[in-house]
Amino acid sequence: MSELRQDPATKRWVIIASERARRPHQFVATANRAPVPEYDPSCPFCPGNEGKTPPEVYAVRSDGSADSPGWSVRVVPNRFAALSPDTPLEIRRPDICTSIGGYGAHEVIIEAPQHNLTLATMPRAHVEQVVAATLHRLTTLGRNRSFAYVAKFRNHGAAAGTSLVHPHSQIIATPIVPAEVRNEIEEARRFYDDRVHCVYCTIIAEEMEEGRRVVLEAPEYIVITPFASRFPFELMIIPREHASSFLMGHHQSTSWIAEALHRTVRLLYLAANNPDYNLVIHTTPLRDTCEDYYHWHVEVLPRLTTPAGFELGTGMYITTAVPEETAEYLRDFVPKVDEDP
Amino acid sequence: MSELRQDPATKRWVIIASERARRPHQFVATANRAPVPEYDPSCPFCPGNEGKTPPEVYAVRSDGSADSPGWSVRVVPNRFAALSPDTPLEIRRPDICTSIGGYGAHEVIIEAPQHNLTLATMPRAHVEQVVAATLHRLTTLGRNRSFAYVAKFRNHGAAAGTSLVHPHSQIIATPIVPAEVRNEIEEARRFYDDRVHCVYCTIIAEEMEEGRRVVLEAPEYIVITPFASRFPFELMIIPREHASSFLMGHHQSTSWIAEALHRTVRLLYLAANNPDYNLVIHTTPLRDTCEDYYHWHVEVLPRLTTPAGFELGTGMYITTAVPEETAEYLRDFVPKVDEDP
Numbered sequence: 001m002s003e004l005r006q007d008p009a010t011k012r013w014v015i016i017a018s019e020r021a022r023r024p025h026q027f028v029a030t031a032n033r034a035p036v037p038e039y040d041p042s043c044p045f046c047p048g049n050e051g052k053t054p055p056e057v058y059a060v061r062s063d064g065s066a067d068s069p070g071w072s073v074r075v076v077p078n079r080f081a082a083l084s085p086d087t088p089l090e091i092r093r094p095d096i097c098t099s100i101g102g103y104g105a106h107e108v109i110i111e112a113p114q115h116n117l118t119l120a121t122m123p124r125a126h127v128e129q130v131v132a133a134t135l136h137r138l139t140t141l142g143r144n145r146s147f148a149y150v151a152k153f154r155n156h157g158a159a160a161g162t163s164l165v166h167p168h169s170q171i172i173a174t175p176i177v178p179a180e181v182r183n184e185i186e187e188a189r190r191f192y193d194d195r196v197h198c199v200y201c202t203i204i205a206e207e208m209e210e211g212r213r214v215v216l217e218a219p220e221y222i223v224i225t226p227f228a229s230r231f232p233f234e235l236m237i238i239p240r241e242h243a244s245s246f247l248m249g250h251h252q253s254t255s256w257i258a259e260a261l262h263r264t265v266r267l268l269y270l271a272a273n274n275p276d277y278n279l280v281i282h283t284t285p286l287r288d289t290c291e292d293y294y295h296w297h298v299e300v301l302p303r304l305t306t307p308a309g310f311e312l313g314t315g316m317y318i319t320t321a322v323p324e325e326t327a328e329y330l331r332d333f334v335p336k337v338d339e340d341p
Numbered sequence: 342m343s344e345l346r347q348d349p350a351t352k353r354w355v356i357i358a359s360e361r362a363r364r365p366h367q368f369v370a371t372a373n374r375a376p377v378p379e380y381d382p383s384c385p386f387c388p389g390n391e392g393k394t395p396p397e398v399y400a401v402r403s404d405g406s407a408d409s410p411g412w413s414v415r416v417v418p419n420r421f422a423a424l425s426p427d428t429p430l431e432i433r434r435p436d437i438c439t440s441i442g443g444y445g446a447h448e449v450i451i452e453a454p455q456h457n458l459t460l461a462t463m464p465r466a467h468v469e470q471v472v473a474a475t476l477h478r479l480t481t482l483g484r485n486r487s488f489a490y491v492a493k494f495r496n497h498g499a500a501a502g503t504s505l506v507h508p509h510s511q512i513i514a515t516p517i518v519p520a521e522v523r524n525e526i527e528e529a530r531r532f533y534d535d536r537v538h539c540v541y542c543t544i545i546a547e548e549m550e551e552g553r554r555v556v557l558e559a560p561e562y563i564v565i566t567p568f569a570s571r572f573p574f575e576l577m578i579i580p581r582e583h584a585s586s587f588l589m590g591h592h593q594s595t596s597w598i599a600e601a602l603h604r605t606v607r608l609l610y611l612a613a614n615n616p617d618y619n620l621v622i623h624t625t626p627l628r629d630t631c632e633d634y635y636h637w638h639v640e641v642l643p644r645l646t647t648p649a650g651f652e653l654g655t656g657m658y659i660t661t662a663v664p665e666e667t668a669e670y671l672r673d674f675v676p677k678v679d680e681d682p
Contacts, residue, residue, distance in 0.1 A: 001428055001442060001443055002422075002423060002424055002425065002428060002442070002443020003440050003441070003442060003443050004424075004440060004441040004442075004443060004444075004445075004515070004516070004517065005438070005439070005440045005441075006438070006439045006440070006517075008437040008438055008439075010520070011520050012520045013515075013517055013519055013520065015423045015424060015443065015515075016443075017421070017422075017423040017424075017443070018443070019421045019422055019423070019425075020421040020423075080358070080360045080361040081343075081358075081360055082343060082356045082358040082360070082361075082659045083343055083345075083356060083358075084343065084360075087342055087343060095547050095551075096349040096540070096543055096544070096547060097346070097347070097349055097547070097568045097569075098346070098347045098349075099344050099345060099346045099347070100344070100345040100346075101342060101343070101344060101345075102342055102343020102344050102345060102356065102357075102358070102359070103345075104345075104356075149655075151651055151654060151655050153649070153650030153651050153653075153654050154650060155649040155650045158647075159647065160647075160649060160650065161647040161648060161649025161650070161652075162649065170650075170651070172651055174345070174354075174356075174657070175345070176345065176347075176354055178354055178655035178656055178657040179351070179352050179353045179354065179524075179656050179657070180654070180655050180656025180657070181655055181656075183520075183524065183656075199437070202437055203437070206436050206437060206438070210436075227438045228438075278649060278650035278653050278654070279650060280650050280651075280653060280654030280655075281654075282654065299653075299654065301650075301653055306499070306500065306501070306502040307502060308494070308496040308501060308502025308503065308619060309494030309495060309496045309501065309502070309511075309619035309620060309621050309642075310492055310494050310511070310513055310621075311502075312494075312619050312621060312640075312642055313492060313494055313521070313619070313621030313622075313623065313640065314490075314492050314519035314520075314521050314522055314621075315519055315520050315521025315522075315524075316515070316519040316520070316521070318423045
């Protein structure tokens, strides 16, 4: 029997279509990825090609001067930036169509010198450096009073919208709060107004009690297959401590954040054969901290299926994967995630 | 210079990234489609295979009895239905996670007997039959007081989420109003509360005055490249007469609706080389007719680019296509759209 489910946090509905339901292993990525060399002389992110990117704004270096080899993590403005801090912040409202000059920031975190590493296959100690770079850049950009939101995301594979193989993630700072972020926060606020409790804290408590969708747990976080998952193998990392912002109170916490990210993407890598995915940090807007009612978290969205007209037109997803079955399948792979790659 | 633009109706922001901007012709689909035969004996939608689908609920027939050849348009329940009217409408709320048994309807409109036709290559008179079938089924399903929304959509090509080549579209009736529909209506209501005028009527007036994004115009509708387009070659059909529902007052209007649909998909077919696309009818919920402030319309969303983590996490799209340039490019193809295929 099919089932409609509503996400308690966003109020988005999904349809879990049992008539076409498939078992978790049937969603595993089957495409063979072409072998990738450790170094690609034509890749702008490989060491030696530092001149092919704009000058670095952050780097972890054991050696060398800025914009030369010797780094282990490197952050640069995107060469084809969608938004730039050099564009004037000019708001135009000639009629009902509001537009703003492309003021903002768009940076790339080059996560490792090795062309063929991924977040799942790099050592955990290295993921800590990536998390530290992320926290540093988000904090720095967050100080700009003209920015309203800073998004951090990672696109892995062609189906997830990237053509560059070299391990990297991106940061975009915008002068406005995007509509979906606004909706998510609005729903969290409504929940808090009704119950005087954070909806994500409530989800943690109920998921821990229910147990069937919990994939990983640790003192600092849990990882679940969300009740109203939109995608097969969708995962959510929720920090146990209530904090609205990824940046708040976590400056000394690169260690557990790196552990949570690494274990989650490794689980996906091992159990679903290195699928294409998007990873997005959901955090509070910069000038409206939503302290009591919002709760930062991470969404990992594998791209093993293609959203169609129904999804694009209604925001409602049809999925043929059952979250409880996916969680059960994934738990078998947990013992392997902590073996260092 | 890049630009942020806000859609006046939905309040969604997009980034038009000029650093990577491409001219309209650079987005034209380049993949060669495999030649498709007029008849495929293995296709469940081809004549002679009527027994491979559930029994028809509607058909335009010149000949034959139900579930046999002789039809020109045929509507059947989806064999792998996401929702079904046979499932009890049972609402479960054991905690904060609401779910409903998969009550609803999921139907397929088989648009033509010919396996290799598409909406763009069939004669306009035939598109009228498809529109009549759509209106008939939506009206019939809309009489069910347990349905809250009826979505009609069309997925063309693999990138748009379909694997079946045979020309078809789909209808899904849901017992709830999807979140994105709710948001769109909520924003339309706010606009009306502020201005005592429908936002879509305002868009029509401003687009006609501005002119640069108008692609097609007729006494009954206009077709534009939306100011805040998310996709290259995105198109919107807006009826000039204010009506909140696709179903209201249009029972005698299959003629102009068919003309608007046919010209729009033909324009895309001719100018962008038959790209994959989703087509969605946006109409009012069934039990909340939003008469004054909502306005039905059609969105055509070509899938020539892949939304990535930023899009999935924020609902904000980065596009490298400039709507005004796309409209100018498309207008060159307008003289050809009315030559019958």
